[in-house]
Amino acid sequence: MLTQHFPALLVVVPLLAAPLIVFVRRSLPSWLIALLATTITFGIAASLLAQTMSGGTISYAMGSWEAPLGIEYRIDVAGAFVAVIVAAMGLIVMPYSRVGIATEVRSEEHYLYYALMMLCLAGLLGILVTGDAFNLFVFLEVSSLATYVLIAMGRDRRALVAAYQYLLMGTIGATLYVIGVGLLYLETGTLNLADMATRLVEVGDSRGVLAALAFITVGISLKIALFPLHLWLPNAYAYAPSPVSAFLAATATKVSIYVLMRYFFTIFGATEVFDARATGAILLGLSLAAMFVPAVVAIFQHDMKRLLAYSSVSQIGYITLGISLDSVEGLMASAMHLFNHALTKGGLFLVLGGVVLRCGGAGFDRLAGLGQTMPVAAFAMVVGGLSLIGVPGTAGFISKWYLVSAAMHEGQWWLVGAVLASSLLAVIYVWRFVEVAYFRAPPADHPAPGEAPLSMFIPALAMIAGCVYFGIDATWSSEVAMRVAEVLMYNPGVGQ
Amino acid sequence: MTLASHFSYWVTVLLLMVGLFIVMTRENLIKKLIGLGIFQTAVYLLYIAPGKLIGGVAPIVGGQFAVYSNPLPHVLILTAIVVGVATLALGLALVVRIKEAYGTIDEDEILLMDARDDTSPEPEAKDG
Numbered sequence: 001m002l003t004q005h006f007p008a009l010l011v012v013v014p015l016l017a018a019p020l021i022v023f024v025r026r027s028l029p030s031w032l033i034a035l036l037a038t039t040i041t042f043g044i045a046a047s048l049l050a051q052t053m054s055g056g057t058i059s060y061a062m063g064s065w066e067a068p069l070g071i072e073y074r075i076d077v078a079g080a081f082v083a084v085i086v087a088a089m090g091l092i093v094m095p096y097s098r099v100g101i102a103t104e105v106r107s108e109e110h111y112l113y114y115a116l117m118m119l120c121l122a123g124l125l126g127i128l129v130t131g132d133a134f135n136l137f138v139f140l141e142v143s144s145l146a147t148y149v150l151i152a153m154g155r156d157r158r159a160l161v162a163a164y165q166y167l168l169m170g171t172i173g174a175t176l177y178v179i180g181v182g183l184l185y186l187e188t189g190t191l192n193l194a195d196m197a198t199r200l201v202e203v204g205d206s207r208g209v210l211a212a213l214a215f216i217t218v219g220i221s222l223k224i225a226l227f228p229l230h231l232w233l234p235n236a237y238a239y240a241p242s243p244v245s246a247f248l249a250a251t252a253t254k255v256s257i258y259v260l261m262r263y264f265f266t267i268f269g270a271t272e273v274f275d276a277r278a279t280g281a282i283l284l285g286l287s288l289a290a291m292f293v294p295a296v297v298a299i300f301q302h303d304m305k306r307l308l309a310y311s312s313v314s315q316i317g318y319i320t321l322g323i324s325l326d327s328v329e330g331l332m333a334s335a336m337h338l339f340n341h342a343l344t345k346g347g348l349f350l351v352l353g354g355v356v357l358r359c360g361g362a363g364f365d366r367l368a369g370l371g372q373t374m375p376v377a378a379f380a381m382v383v384g385g386l387s388l389i390g391v392p393g394t395a396g397f398i399s400k401w402y403l404v405s406a407a408m409h410e411g412q413w414w415l416v417g418a419v420l421a422s423s424l425l426a427v428i429y430v431w432r433f434v435e436v437a438y439f440r441a442p443p444a445d446h447p448a449p450g451e452a453p454l455s456m457f458i459p460a461l462a463m464i465a466g467c468v469y470f471g472i473d474a475t476w477s478s479e480v481a482m483r484v485a486e487v488l489m490y491n492p493g494v495g496q
Numbered sequence: 497m498t499l500a501s502h503f504s505y506w507v508t509v510l511l512l513m514v515g516l517f518i519v520m521t522r523e524n525l526i527k528k529l530i531g532l533g534i535f536q537t538a539v540y541l542l543y544i545a546p547g548k549l550i551g552g553v554a555p556i557v558g559g560q561f562a563v564y565s566n567p568l569p570h571v572l573i574l575t576a577i578v579v580g581v582a583t584l585a586l587g588l589a590l591v592v593r594i595k596e597a598y599g600t601i602d603e604d605e606i607l608l609m610d611a612r613d614d615t616s617p618e619p620e621a622k623d624g
Contacts, residue, residue, distance in 0.1 A: 134572050134575070137576075137579075138575060138579065141579045141582075141583070145582055145583065145586060148586060148590070149586065152590060152593065157594075157597035157598065158610055158613070160590055160593050160594045160597055161594060161606055161610065163590055164525065164587065164590045164591070164594060167583065167586065167587050167590065168519060168528060168532060168587075171532055171536070171583050172516070172519070172532070172535065175535060175536050175539055178539050178576065179512075179539055179542060182539065182542050182543050185543075185569075186546055191568075191572075
């Protein structure tokens with residue numbers, strides 16, 4: 001049965017599409033291949049989520065080599081949930097890309113753009129599906145290398161510097177992760193994550209394990225862009241082509257957050273990470289700093305893309321805050337916000353891509369009077385902004401609600417105030433857009449554009465509509481998020 | 497636990513620090529990549545050294561061989577070397593493009609030019 005091979009196919013389909021696209025070279029056929037591959041990938045991811053929801057963990061022996069000797073692909077609800085987010089984002093960005101990159105990427109490079117998107121998708125999904133610590137590193141680098149090039153494709157020359165800086169920071173992060181894995185391998189003699197979790201219990205508390213925990217946490221935090229390791233993110237998102245910004249904002253950091261959750265709860269175990277030392281307090285402090293400092297920086301930006309990028313760093317703080325609470329409720333809030341923020345920020349970047357196409361830039365001088373020239377896009381941006389703030393009726397509200405109730409459940413009442421205060425900062429930076437779009441006259445040389453082309457507009461509006469839909473009916477998202485939290489918390493990957 | 501018994505770890509730590517120091521302190525973009533290369537190379541040593549047993553041979557099944565070295569770290573590091581080479585190649589390619597776009601590979605000068613771009617409304621396109 002083909003269904004049996006879904007965990008491998010999830011990675012293989014986009015991975016094979018990439019070289020195929022490079023052979024084809026022409027823009028239209030490569031787009032069609034990419035579209036087909038993302039559609040299939042999304043189908044597989046959705047089916048895997050359905051399977052894991054009903055049947056628990058799926059284990060797949062790569063090349064029929066049994067774990068722990070062979071490389072095992074292992075996917076449970078948590079991995080499948082993030083995989084669905086990633087694959088869905090790929091599926092939404094692909095139709096958008098056809099027009100979306102027309103002006104932002106040189107036409108002779110279009111096929112490379114599609115090939116790199118496929119590689120990035122394969123890498124990100126590989127991270128989610130693999131059950132092998134070193135394999136995870138390889139996929140991390142596959143997705144990162146593709147990302148560096150995608151960012152460098154941006155029109156502005158500063159995209160090159162942004163990509164270079166990200167390459168330095170990203171490589172240091174990945175190398176720190178490999179050091180951690182090396183130390184774990186020395187301690188346990190295995191690279192299989194489930195096997196490692198079992199053997200770590202036997203090894204107990206040793207200095208090697210502690211060092212490994214530190215290296216992996218810092219390395220992955222660099223990839224998450226956890227404050228203060230976020231310095232690569234604003235420029236990378238701001239100067240990358242619009243579809244790339246949207247795709248990365250919704251997926252890349254989220255996948256890294258998944259890796260961190262996996263290591264904290266499944267492999268090292270919550271007792272080792274949170275009860276034995278002050279990891280929780282440190283993560284809490286950094287999350288709070290992330291909720292405030294980048295949000296304040298966002299207020300002072302003059303470019304909408306940069307503003308959204310800083311807002312991303314700030315929103316990541318909410319997700320890690322949920323992790324730092326070390327409870328099922330906290331993890332569930334994290335998983336919810338992971339999904340809702342991917343939806344919101346992906347949608348905002350997609351809408352903004354259409355605006356950039358028409359207005360020639362995302363600087364506030366170009367966006368002035370957007371409420372008159374592109375009323376629907378401006379309104380969609382405001383709705384997305386409301387979701388960033390967490391206004392009731394939007395997806396952002398739901399996850400903040402769960403976050404606040406998780407904090408109260410832990411007796412941390414003061415965190416409620418912190419979340420509220422940080423949301424007020426979001427009100428200010430969203431208001432800056434409202435002020436520019438609705439209370440300023442359009443610039444004199446404005447080309448009077450009209451709305452973005454439909455192929456860009458429909459995916460963008462669909463995501464913004466999703467923000468509202470999942471803000472009103474959160475039954476599906478909360479149910480899955482609850483399962484994700486339970487799997488991470490209670491099923492330490494040992495045995496079944 | 498003497499200094500000598502952990503010789504390979506000391507060298508690893510030294511190389512890691514040297515690499516990271518170069519990445520952080522040099523302004524020349526190529527020198528930064530060299531630092532990054534040293535940083536990554538240190539990890540190869542971290543993996544390979546503990547896998548080697550003194551007197552151990554490659555894992556060949558045969559009567560005359562009794563002590564084997566662990567082959568897995570070598571395989572892993574082979575992969576890591578490939579990743580490292582790819583990263584370095586991409587980094588150097590980016591530096592070539594940066595040199596074409598900015599006319600310099602000095603980080604301070606580039607940041608200065610970017611700061612100037614931020615104040616003027618129309619930044620130069622990178623192709624032009």
